[in-house]
Amino acid sequence: MAAFVHPPFCQLSQVTIIGAGNVGSTLAQRVLERNLADVILLDIVEGRPQGIALDLMEARGAEGHNRTIVGSNCYEDTAQSDIVVVTAGLPRKPGMSRDDLLQVNGKIVIDIMQQAMKYSPYACYIIVTNPLDAMTYLALKVSGLPANHIMGMAGVLDSARFQTFIAMELGVPPSDVSALVLGGHGDLMVPLPQYSTVGGIPVTELLEAAILNRLIERTRNGGAEIVQLLKRGGAYYAPASAIGVMIEAILYNQSRILPVAAYLDGEYQLQDVYLGVPCRLGGQGVEEIVSLPLRDEQLTALHRSAAAVKQSIEKAIALIP
């Protein structure tokens, strides 16, 4: 673990978002309007981050905040960021898997990490680009930064989807539901009903197995369902909300327990892989990986998911020049 400890900031903190597309620009709005940090929004397309930044600056009076955002095509402008979020890269089209993006997005992530870490070597990096777990591993290898500072966002989103579907099925507010999804951000993710509750009651006591299985299946296909509806690109409102939760946990040093794609070094009997697991997330990034007791079939499912991620990692690593 790195010795670096974030100062108690928030007032002066800076978040860089690389990729001013749907996810990146929506996240920029969330970060500013929730008064979490000032934002540097970077993209390769000239004018796009600058235009979005100006638009968001002009909204400040109406929104009642004094946060600033700068749009840029230059990594020098990202210097000394507390958090860098990587949302650059292609989204999938209907019929594609996330792994189909590996070649093109892998090259983008390599280039971004080589540049960004020169200017923000002490930042926490949150990778969002798909295929998520392999891209996060790639970011770790390219940057050489400590693993607690390089993490992926997927579990908060997948769990939020499971939470939503449970709440919709039972007709309760989502705030009454706590749901947990582990594993890779793909078809083999592992929703955990026994760790998902409604008003403190395990969801297994409230929903029949067949209904629960339908909700689990919908959660696994949550990203694809939206890709299919939108026709061009994927989800971005819920992903931006999920990244916002992680940013807040780090900047406010909340030590929250959240599902995060983290580097495993023996935890869950898995080695040298990124996978969604419950983590304590605070000012030092991933401060602890929480080892949950899992049923045999769930541990098997987690290992199956990890095996699929490892195959993607091998292809991703081959892209490093």
Ligand SMILES: NC(=O)C1=CN([C@@H]2O[C@H](COP(=O)(O)OP(=O)(O)OC[C@H]3O[C@@H](n4cnc5c(N)ncnc54)[C@H](O)[C@@H]3O)[C@@H](O)[C@H]2O)C=CC1
């Ligand atoms: N981990 C997760 O749960 C989620 C992951 N995603 C992934 O996030 C990524 C972005 O999705 P969207 O915002 O919908 O895509 P988008 O197409 O709207 O935006 C991507 C942006 O990246 C920029 N870009 C491309 N190469 C770049 C580079 N080298 N440097 C800087 N910027 C660059 C593009 O110009 C574009 O503005 C996709 O890979 C998508 O699959 C999306 C939602 C959830």
Ligand SMILES: O=C([O-])CC(=O)C(=O)O
């Ligand atoms: O499905 C996609 O391609 C985008 C994504 O990862 C998600 O929404 O879960």
